[in-house]
Amino acid sequence: MPELPEVETVRAGLATRLAGQRIAAVEVYHPRATRRSPGGTDAYVGALRDARIGGVARRGKYLWLEIPAAHTALVFHLGMSGQLLIDPRVDMPRTHLRARYRVGPHEMWFVDQRTFGHTLVSALVPTSDGALGGWGATMATVPEAVAHIARDPLDSACDLPATAKAMRRRSTAVKRALLDQGLISGIGNIYADEALWRARMHPRRATATLRQSAALALLSHAREVMREALAAGGTSFDALYVDVSGRSGWFERRLDAYGRAGLPCRRCGRPLVRESFMNRSSVRCPRCQRRPSGAHLAP
DNA sequence: AGCGTGTCCTGGATGC
């Protein structure tokens, strides 16, 4: 599924093609795609008619096309299976086509098999810290619908020490905190497991018992693993269309925890174990990431 | 208020 590095690859691809262009036509084929857009599909289509796109920005896994003149943005979340395709091949199947846009000389398709992804038009509001709204943003604004999402670890305005402090004030398990988009955004199940493995930390470790140095180290690992993924996977900028299958190279070779249950830990050789956590799968090394005892274990 | 659970969805994998 598209994780933050894939979403960033998509954002960069859209930015080179769509910035400064005008939206000439919009068609929505599935009402679920616009379920979170105020006023529904009709208002969505109406708000985009003749809109001129500014920058293409991203915060966590949300990306948006700024529409400066209207102080709004065209926002996308790709969910688990969403894709934004620019000028797709004529034989591209339309089975999961959810919306289609004519933007300047380009056609853009929003394709989404599982329909966890969605799109909306949202008013731009000032950022709480006065910095640019996200990566690629040209304005110190963020869509209202994205304002509750924290900055992601790749954002230069993201304050990791402050995030570490906020994390330690929580009374929950550290993996839950990593996945809390209101605390730090862009980390999904894959990167949470990778960051925990690198930090040699158990997913159920209680956040309140972490030292500042340990919390900061964990967040730094999350940032580093995402940087590496982006550097290794974000290579399709020149492709005719922008897809989210950047996983092919990086995912198989470089992941140390996710998807490796039963395989030997790359540090100590012990077979990794798969456990259920928050109704999700969690993979860890039973030796490097020992289960904490007593108060160090979150309930 | 803060925290944790349930729900949405589809297709591939697995079970019987």
Place this chain on the structure above:
DNA sequence: TGCATCCAGGACACGC
């Protein structure tokens, strides 16, 4: 073989 069930995942509504 064919049908049923499970599983994957992010975000948010909701309840305690």
